[in-house]
Amino acid sequence: DVKVTQSSRYLVKRTGEKVFLECVQDMDHENMFWYRQDPGLGLRLIYFSYDVKMKEKGDIPEGYSVSREKKERFSLILESASTNQTSMYLCASSLRPGVEKTQYFGPGTRLLVL
Amino acid sequence: GQSLEQPSEVTAVEGAIVQINCTYQTSGFYGLSWYQQHDGGAPTFLSYNALDGLEETGRFSSFLSRSDSYGYLLLQELQMKDSASYFCAFVMMGGNTPLVFGKGTRLSVIA
Numbered sequence: 001d002v003k004v005t006q007s008s009r010y011l012v013k014r015t016g017e018k019v020f021l022e023c024v025q026d027m028d029h030e031n032m033f034w035y036r037q038d039p040g041l042g043l044r045l046i047y048f049s050y051d052v053k054m055k056e057k058g059d060i061p062e063g064y065s066v067s068r069e070k071k072e073r074f075s076l077i078l079e080s081a082s083t084n085q086t087s088m089y090l091c092a093s094s095l096r097p098g099v100e101k102t103q104y105f106g107p108g109t110r111l112l113v114l
Numbered sequence: 115g116q117s118l119e120q121p122s123e124v125t126a127v128e129g130a131i132v133q134i135n136c137t138y139q140t141s142g143f144y145g146l147s148w149y150q151q152h153d154g155g156a157p158t159f160l161s162y163n164a165l166d167g168l169e170e171t172g173r174f175s176s177f178l179s180r181s182d183s184y185g186y187l188l189l190q191e192l193q194m195k196d197s198a199s200y201f202c203a204f205v206m207m208g209g210n211t212p213l214v215f216g217k218g219t220r221l222s223v224i225a
Contacts, residue, residue, distance in 0.1 A: 040122070040217065042215050042216060042217035043201065058212070101145060101147060101162055101205045102159045102162065103212075105158070
């Protein structure tokens with residue numbers, strides 16, 4: 001079974017703090033993704049990566065950065081957390097498109113910024 | 115631009131059949147996927163249609179019509195555990211393009 005794990009299920013941070021969300025997958029997937037999910041807005045793509053050290057902006061990259069130093073790990077960084085970044089953050093991974101289209105999601109991190 | 119439209123909420127009775135529709139607009143469309151998400155859980159893959167027609171997996175079926183830019187998810191013999199959010203997502207052609215998700219349909223199954 002594919003397993004995608006995220007470092008925390010719940011996180012509380014203060015405005016202005018630097019926040020790191022970690023995601024690890026164990027199936028040697030090329031692609032990794034970060035989404036945020038808010039009520040009524042569905043899943044919105046923040047960043048994705050299709051290879052080590054590669055990254056692409058999604059629909060809402062402002063206020064976020066990412067790091068992919070190893071194939072299995074994809075980190076989302078909030079440089080200076082703000083209250084409007086309070087949300088559920090979901091990581092996902094997939095094989096390279098053309099091989100399989102399925103994305104496998106981690107359990108999510110619910111972040112509260114005070 | 116690209117977009118997906120699906121109803122925000124659907125309510126159905128246990129044991130019944132429910133259909134969740136999804137219309138999309140995009141260029142470079144390759145296929146349509148469906149994901150299920152229970153409250154507090156992660157989205158999980160349900161089905162994928164690359165060709166027109168019906169794909170059946172147990173109680174769940176998914177349909178695609180490319181000419182109508184339309185698909186649906188059909189759930190039969192509804193159970194209380196089917197109460198969840200259902201997302202359609204289209205797969206784009208070429209390269210390393212990510213899925214584009216709709217806003218989700220909240221299905222409530224009632225007794």
